[in-house]
Amino acid sequence: MIDIKTKRLEIKKFVINNWMDLQEIFVDFGSSEYAIYDFQMPTSDSRVKERTDWYIKNNFFAVYELNNNKVIGYVCFNGENYKELDLGYCFNSLYQGKGYATEACIAIINYAFNTLQVERLTGSTANLNYPSCRVLNRLGFSKTGECINSFRKTTEGNPIEFAGSLFLLKKDEWMKKDYSHIK
Secondary structure (H helix, E strand, O other), X not given: OOEEEOOOEEEEEOOHHHHHHHHHHHHHHHOOOOHHHOOOOOOOHHHHHHHHHHXXXXXXXXXXXXXXXXXXXXXXXXXXXXXXXXXXXXXXXXXXXXXXXXXXXXXXXXXXXHOOOOOEEEEEEEOOOHHHHHHHHHXXXXXXXXXXXXXXXXXXXXXXXXXXXXEEEEHHHHHHOOOOOOO
């Protein structure tokens, strides 16, 4: 069972009672300018409870702010091959720009490399999602390529395409650096 504490955060498995905080994150994300660059998140009570249950059963971890015990975001690993996993994250906009995503990702990356013995982490984001690109760069990920993606459609049914970047972080590169100064 994962339970990681940092200076300001606690990262642990979701529990079903987290569904309301997760719903708040999903509604917030859906209203952001970056929503078109990802799959649509559910917002109804029943669908968010289903998603929370799915998160509980998979590699999705709730990120709590220590001083108020509120779920402010999540970090996750996707992939079947435990030598290489894909890192994902999403935070409520009220908590963005404060270094929480970077702090949570540093902790979960250390967990991936030191506990899970992952060799490589990948990440991807829309080129126009500058905050997410900055987080990945700050964490030491290297851009490895670009691709055209589409997760949503216009009201006419046409794909909304966008350019995205692919990133890679290798364990040996991570271990050479000290990220203690980053928050």
